[in-house]
Amino acid sequence: MLHRKSPLSRRAFTVTALSALMASGSALTAGTAAAGGTDRDRRHAAREMRGMWLATVANRDWPSKTGLSARQQRAELLTHLDTAVERRLNTVVFQVRPTADALWPSPHEPWSQVLTGTQGRDPGWDPLDTAVTEAHKRGLHLHAWFNPYRIANHGDLGRLVAAHPARQNPDWVVPYGGRLYYNPGLPEVRAFVQKAMLDAVERYAVDGVHFDDYFYPYPVAGQSFDDDAYDTYGGAFPVRAAWRRDNIDRLIREMAAGIKRIRPTAQFGVSPFGVWRNAATDSRGSDTRAGVQTYDDLHADTRTWVREGWIDYICPQLYWNIGLAAADYAELVPWWAAVAKGSRTRLYLGEALYKAGDPAQPAAWQDPAELSRHLTLAKKHPEVRGHVFFAAKDVAVDRIGAVDRVVVDHYRQPVPPPV
Template identity: 25%
Template sequence: MIKHFTLLIFSILFFSIGICGQASLQPPATEVRAVWLATNWSLDWPSADMSIDQQKKEMRRKLDALQRANFNTVLFQTRIRGDVFYRSAIEPVSPFFRSSYINSFDPLAFVIEECHRRGMECHAWFVTFPVGSKKQVERMKKTSVVSKNKGICKLHKGEWYLDPGNPEARKYILSLVSEIVSGYDIDGIHFDYIRYPENAKTFPDNDTYKKYGKGMSLDDWRRSNINTLVTDIYKSVKKKKKWVQVSSSPLGRYRPLPVKPNDGWTAYADVFQDAGHWLRSGAHDAIFPMMYYKEELFYPFLEDWMEQAAGRLIVPGLGAYMMNEPERNWSLQNILDQVDYARQKQTAGQAFYRTETILSDSKDILTTLSRHYYQYPAKLPPLTWLSTTRPAPPKNLEVFKTRNGTTCLQWEAADSDDEQLSYTVYRSFADRANTENSESIVITGLRQNKIFLCVENTDVGIYYSVTASDRFHNESEPCVSAFYVHSTFER
């Protein structure tokens, strides 16, 4: 049974509600707002030489900042290059996380729990084929997959990779995926580098090709290898937990287009990622293409991704890090124009690489997003190809003032045994809230059935209502509204 909880972030989280605030352009009520949170080289987390408590505090601060800015999805780097950020029976703990900590602190479990407490989803970001440089593999010694099973690995340009054409290598990847999906309450698993490496023309897989090529051209066989893995992953994940989303971040340009007919760096032709096929064949729930380009390398290629969607989610990955001077020193406007264009084309949302660029407020990106683009919370898009069944609405909504002057909302689930529900709270001047109006949303993704609000006493009457959503993001009808006048006088 779901208990009555207060929403905890520091001690109790209080939301400040401004009824009259208006944005110049109202954002959609439903969209993905994601960040990649990198653990490789401790790029985003954890900082070096921290105790467990310090690491936890650092992560909570980052998630608090993302939650305040109304982000709703964290892509947390869980597998790096043959090493991991969770308790694994298969691969060693990353050197960027102290192995001595792992028995008392599981970083993946911690981040999932903290994301859920803040109404955000956590997707396990999984680097697929790379398993480390020669030096990294040597440092890992007997714990590396290269040492344990060298026959499923290939050395290419000084880097080790699992061989996509080797069925045993694909089985190895599936074992890791199964370990994560079965062992953790993730909302999605997100594949990076699910492709052949750069300079793939010289990838040393002639022996594998001769053994398994079956008369296909080398290019078609390589694409088939990736397609087979993607399909097997999707089937495996859905068999275990149907609601866990399967996504990936392919190269930002799917195929050459007339505007760039000689493009030498596309997913389909150069690294054998046929992500359009993954969508059309129903083996993916979402694509987060890494669109770290400007202008003619961004806009037409985003349109091409939308043509490939086949009813699934397209979430362009935006290169916020390109605003940094060591990179390309882009202006903030470059990124904002891409957000505007993505919304105009009705993509499922946006993802930003990477967290530190956002939270450091580089060129005022966090300030601008939170004030003008993400000023209201956003629900996540429903996964209607997985389920269309809507939960029953909550019941018995109550609104009352507490002794310390805060406003408490509490309600009951229609099905008291369903612990997979989350809630969205709406406020409105009308008896029935418009659930498609982002300004009406107070909070979404709430996994408790009680919340405290800090609301100015204006003698204004407000209707509150609550909806329930399942793990597929199917949303119920609003419950019966509760009317409340925020006043200093007792009623």
């Protein structure tokens, strides 16, 4: 739904008109020229990602609560897709495996409890099938978002449905920080999670496969991640951290190969925490002072994945405002642009729309123009190929009109999804 004070007209783009435009590059060029755009603007827009995350974990965005009827769930899902069209977005990143479960009839994992309130209970319809079909009807791309290793946001294995693979294989499970995770250091775990995720890639015409920032879990003070598999499998690595990074590197390379084998047209992307390493730790790092460094704390060497071309796109979560001392958006954009330059990996930027208008956030996030300034800054770097907004509920509500401002300033014409 558009913001009540939106300057945009609901008549702007019907589903039919947008679908036709997505199939017509000439319509895009003509529309941009009519709007007075430059040649560079046209080239930039023609390949631009305009995405939103649609989060299902803990019913963050969808469904609005557990236990809705299939009809109600479907209606809510279609409303989110319609909102993406109204906001002139072109891609929806739909979380279909939030906690080692599934939003499709998986032969490997149980139905997600976010649908019915009970893990393993059939909701009576197939959300992923509907999402793909209805997104495509609207000219949108649908990227299936998976969380590889997170099992549960609680620490009780007995709360999982009896047939859950984690209960059937408790030696695969590591409790940590009050949650449950699969152990990334076990080859059988890596094989299983890929099989579970690739089932959806094989069965549905998804346009992309998406991982976010959860690999090894974020550090919890005073606790250690008990992955004693290092004693068995880590002999080639002098330190545990290097072995852990190799485990995640293997997941990325193997998943990329599996996607290309099954569905060659599907993109494979990752949206990591926005700081690879601080310059104080590594001279190749960014001029930041972030408390978390992806390379060291999550054991995800995202810079290497880009430079080696193991993934089709990277979308770092740059969830900070311009001018923030510890992690300045204006510092991180050129850093990531330099990393992506000359590689085959596209660079998109993850945007913290959820912070706009949140009174708990710094003053910069109370300004409706903050996000628009992000896009203006990013346009100075040709390596930046678009933006993804977190998340769908915030796109719809648009508390202070930040999305309206982005659309007016940057999204005057719809554009096709990147291919």
